[in-house]
Amino acid sequence: MTCLPKPELVCPAGSPRAFDKALKAGADAIYLGLRDPTNARNFAGLNFTPHEVRDAVTRAHRHGRKVLMALNTFAHAVDPTPWFKAVDAAAAAGVDALIAADAAVLAYACRVHPQMRRHLSVQASATNHEAIALYHERYGIQRAVLPRVLTLSQVAHVVRHTPVEIEVFGFGSLCVMVEGRCALSSYATGCSPNNAGVCSPAEAVRWDDAGGVVNARLGGVLIDRYAPDEPRAYPTLCKGRFDVQGQVAHALEEPTSLNTLDVLPDLWRAGVRAIKIEGRQRSAAYIEQVTRVWRQALDRLTPTDAPWQPSPQWHDTLARLSEGRQTTLGALSRPWQ
Incomplete structure (x- = not known):
């Protein structure tokens, strides 16, 4: 048995319309970002203006929900001003918490807006309680988002040894790298996703029709090849298909989504907030x-x-929405250990 509060449901929104959908569907908190490189989903046509953030906060608070703003890329050493201005915009909008990874951004928020909650982004790659303790002591973080590389027992160990709330990913795309440490895209494009906010910058993506097949290139590197009627995935290097000793396959990572429904009670009992x-x-x-x-x-x-028996309908719905229509428990389950 557990008397711990149920975990909060934190859902994404890349647009005002998506925000409203998440709100109506029952999210406890919704996270979003500005239309600039200060957030790690800096895609054209997505994200929010400062005015839209303020409107979102008003709508969420009217329903007793929260808004979290992601400023989770790393500030440029030459000029961190845009990141500091984004912190100011978050405070002015009245967001309930800031999600940040960069130490300078956290320090600025702690110094200038001490009343605003600070959450440590997964991009900070804090995989143990000692790392989280450092951010807690120096920058007053009140929650940390764990990278998707820990087992259930490791998650529970972190929770037991930190006063900071712990947040974990429950569903969505997986990354072959520890978040915040990927250099694959930088190698191919010369543009760091940890600064620019996208793994595959639009200007580096090329599609070309070559004799009945469609080639997908990233920074000039051929990362996949599709038949004319074959569904095409978003071109990321880690999930490309490559010829390795005559075998064409996903050499680094297959398209699949994390789905933790089966271990949800275990995460609750572990103290995940x-x-x-x-x-x-x-x-x-x-x-x-x-x-x-x-x-x-x-x-x-x-x-x-x-x-605990998750509804088969839940699994069916999530399977249809998963990358490659595949789901996994990822690192949470390692029966071979």
């Missing part, structure tokens, strides 16, 4: 459907040791 849904780059319809499933799942949790 928030379940995060990945996907600010996803459609409003995607966010609505995923949020609705997770709202139902969290509402069904009971503080008993009764067997």
Whole structure:
């Protein structure tokens, strides 16, 4: 049994429409970012203006919900001013918490806006309680988002040894790298996703029709090849298909999504305070459907040791929305250990 509060459901929004869908579908908190390189989903046509952030905060607070703003890329050493201005914009909009990774950004927020909650972004790559303690002591963080590389027992160990709230990803795309440490895209494009906010900058992506097949290139590097009627994935180097000793396959990582529904009670018992849904780059319809499933799942949790059986319909819905229509528990489950 557990008397711990149920985890908060933290959902993404890449647009005002997606925000409204997440709000209506039952998100407890919604995270978003500005239309600039200060956030790690800096895609053209997505994200919010400062005015839209203020409107979103007003709508969320009217329904008793929270808004978190992601400033989770690393500030440029030459001129961190845009990141500091983004912190000011978050404070002016009245967001409930700032999600940041860069030490200078956290220090600025702590010094200039001490009343604003600070959450440590997954981009900070804090995988143990000692690292989290450093951010807590120096910058007063009140929550940390764990990278998707820890087992259940490791998550529980972190929770037991820190006074900081712990948030984990519950559903969404996986990354082959520890977040915040990827250099693959930088190698191919010369543009760091940790500064610019995108793994595959639009200007580096090329599609070309070559004799009945479509080549996908990133920074001039051929990363996949599709038949004319084959669905085409967003071109990221880590999920490309390559010829390795005559075998064409996903050499680094297959397209698949993390889905932790089966271990949700275990995460609750471990003391996890928030379940995060990945996907600010996803459609409003995607966010609505995923949020609705997770709202139902969290509402069904009971503080008993009764067997947990997720609804098959939940799994069916999430499978349809997963990358490659595949799901995994990822690092959370390592039966071979």
